[in-house]
Amino acid sequence: MQQDFREKISVIVPVYNVEKYLDRCIRGIQAQTYQNLEIILVDDGSTDESGKMCDRYGEGDARIRVIHKENGGSSSARNKGIEIASGEYIGFLDADDYPDETMYEKLYQALKQNGNKTERPIAQVMSRDFDEQGNLLKDAYRSSGKLNFLTRKEMFRLLMLHEGDSSFCTKLIRGDFARRFRFSENRLNEDFELVLKMLMEIEGVYSLEEAHYNILIRQGSNQRSGFKPQLYEAVVDNSDFAYGIMEKEFPGLRRETERFYYFQRLDYLLHIPVERMKPNNVCYRKVLHEVRRGKRVWRENPFLQEKEKKNLIRLSLCPKLSKRVHGVIMKIRERRNG
Numbered sequence: 001m002q003q004d005f006r007e008k009i010s011v012i013v014p015v016y017n018v019e020k021y022l023d024r025c026i027r028g029i030q031a032q033t034y035q036n037l038e039i040i041l042v043d044d045g046s047t048d049e050s051g052k053m054c055d056r057y058g059e060g061d062a063r064i065r066v067i068h069k070e071n072g073g074s075s076s077a078r079n080k081g082i083e084i085a086s087g088e089y090i091g092f093l094d095a096d097d098y099p100d101e102t103m104y105e106k107l108y109q110a111l112k113q114n115g116n117k118t119e120r121p122i123a124q125v126m127s128r129d130f131d132e133q134g135n136l137l138k139d140a141y142r143s144s145g146k147l148n149f150l151t152r153k154e155m156f157r158l159l160m161l162h163e164g165d166s167s168f169c170t171k172l173i174r175g176d177f178a179r180r181f182r183f184s185e186n187r188l189n190e191d192f193e194l195v196l197k198m199l200m201e202i203e204g205v206y207s208l209e210e211a212h213y214n215i216l217i218r219q220g221s222n223q224r225s226g227f228k229p230q231l232y233e234a235v236v237d238n239s240d241f242a243y244g245i246m247e248k249e250f251p252g253l254r255r256e257t258e259r260f261y262y263f264q265r266l267d268y269l270l271h272i273p274v275e276r277m278k279p280n281n282v283c284y285r286k287v288l289h290e291v292r293r294g295k296r297v298w299r300e301n302p303f304l305q306e307k308e309k310k311n312l313i314r315l316s317l318c319p320k321l322s323k324r325v326h327g328v329i330m331k332i333r334e335r336r337n338g
Contacts, residue, residue: 005034005035005036006036007036007087007088007089007108008036008037008038008086008087008088008089009034009036009037009038009087009088009089009090009091009104009108009172010037010038010040010081010085010086010087010089010090010091010175011029011037011038011039011040011090011091011092011093011104012040012042012077012078012081012082012085012090012091012092012093013025013026013029013039013040013041013042013081013092013093013094013095014042014044014074014077014078014081014094014095015041015042015043015044015046015050015051015054015077015095016043016044016045016046016050016071016074016077016095017046017047017048017050018046018048018050018095018096019046019048019049019050019053021095021096021216021218022050022053022054022095022096023053024098025093025094025095025096025097025098026039026041026053026057026064027098028098028099028100028101029093029099030061030063031101032099032101032102032103032104032105033101033102033104033105034104034105034108037063037087037104038063038065038085038086038087039061039063039064039065040064040065040067040081040084040085041054041057041058041064041065041066041067042067042069042077042078042080042081043066043067043068043069044069044070044071044072044073044074044076044077045068045069045070045071045072050095051068054066054068065084067080067081067084072185073185073186074094074183074190075183075184075185075186075187075190076183076185078092078168078183079182079183079185082178082179082182085175085178085179087175088174088175089108089111089172089173089174089175090172090173090174090175090178090179091104091107091168091169091171091172091173092168092169092171093169094169094215096216096218097169097213097214097215097216098214098216099212099213099214100211100212100213100214102212103125103212103213104172106125106208106210106212107123107124107125107171107172107208108123108172110123110147110172110206110208111123111172111174111206114149114206117203119202119203120149120202120203120204120205120206121173121174121176121177121178121202122171122172122173122174122177122198122202122205122206123171123172123205123206123207123208124165124170124171124172124205124206124207124208125170125208125210125211125212125213126140126141126142126143126165126170126208126209126210126211126212126213127140127165127167127169127170127211127212127213127214127215128140128211128213128214128215129215129217130214130215130216130217131216131217131218132216132218137217139211140209140210140211141163141165142209143209143210143211144209145209145210146208146209147206147207147208147209148206148207148208148209149204149205149206149207150204150205150206150207151203151204152199152200152202152203152204152205153249153250153253154204155199155204155205156196156199156242156245156246156249156250156253157250157253157256159192159195159196159242159260160242160246160253160256160257160259160260161256161259161260161303162260162263166191166192166195167191168191168194168195169213169215170212170213171205173198177198177202181194181197181198187230187234188228188230188231188234189231189234189235189238190234192238193237193238193241196241196242196245200245200249229276229283232267232268232271232272232283233268233283235264235267235268236264236265236268236283236286236287238264239260239261239263239264239265240261242257242260242261243257243258243261255301255302255303256303258294258297258298258301259301259303259304261294262291262294262297262298262301262304262312263304263308265287265290265291266291266308266311266312266315268283268284268287269287269288269291269315269319270311270315272284272323273323274320274323274324274327277319277320277323288316288319291312291315291316292316295312295316298312299313
């Protein structure tokens with residue numbers, strides 16, 4: 001059956017110093033089997049050739065709109081894109097990642113084939129992680145090929161168990177709904193909070209268990225570039241925000257949310273350098289106090305693994321010593337493997 005392309009999809013791409021990866025991303029969007037696209041490239045003050053590359057692509061493809069702005073971060077760039085997007089649907093991509101050519105057709109079909117209901121304005125696909133050499137690091141969490149509808153409670157539960165996907169890059173959102181929201185600027189890990197805010201206003205999300213989005217895990221990215229205070233403080237803030245939603249909306253998911261709450265705190269403690277573990281570090285002091293105070297809760301939680309509980313015990317009793325010992329062990333392993 002011939003595809004109907006009457007409705008436009010706006011794809012917003014924040015661009016900042018990604019000249020090495022930008023060609024693959026833009027070409028991946030241009031090659032989409034769903035053809036009626038508005039491709040919005042937001043150059044967020046790049047200091048390499050990325051901005052000029054955007055202009056060249058804009059000159060060669062009438063679907064591409066290019067914005068140049070002062071550096072303000074990914075959220076600022078996304079918000080600028082939302083302001084000018086004219087599509088009936090809106091999607092977001094990161095400029096160092098790339099989509100499979102059928103991604104937006106699959107997402108569009110997921111919404112349209114199910115009646116495009118007002119209360120169900122979001123569809124998502126699965127993702128894979130690759131390194132810079134093209135090696136698969138992590139495959140899709142689910143790959144059954146099924147299209148499921150996850151109620152907002154089910155979606156919330158999956159997020160609390162780290163089995164859900166909070167990324168906006170795997171999603172397509174009906175435009176009138178997306179325009180009601182903006183990303184929080186001047187913070188990292190911003191997708192999670194906004195996904196939860198959106199969930200509170202809809203019935204749920206269509207989820208296609210097929211991998212169509214490819215994530216590049218690269219040196220210098222947030223995942224690989226060491227401790228970033230803003231990132232890990234956001235990890236803690238997100239768990240606080242989720243806990244508040246659970247108490248108001250999903251009290252039956254208390255154990256799952258407590259699992260998320262303490263897992264996020266463990267993540268913070270595992271990554272913070274010893275030299276930052278000081279009494280005047282407000283976030284560190286708060287996290288350590290909450291882990292110690294909640295010992296009985298996390299020790300009895302059925303969703304936390306025993307390894308995670310052991311780490312919480314060590315870090316709550318002797319945080320600095322535990323970090324130093326762990327550092328020595330890691331160095332020994334690196335020398336053996338090297």
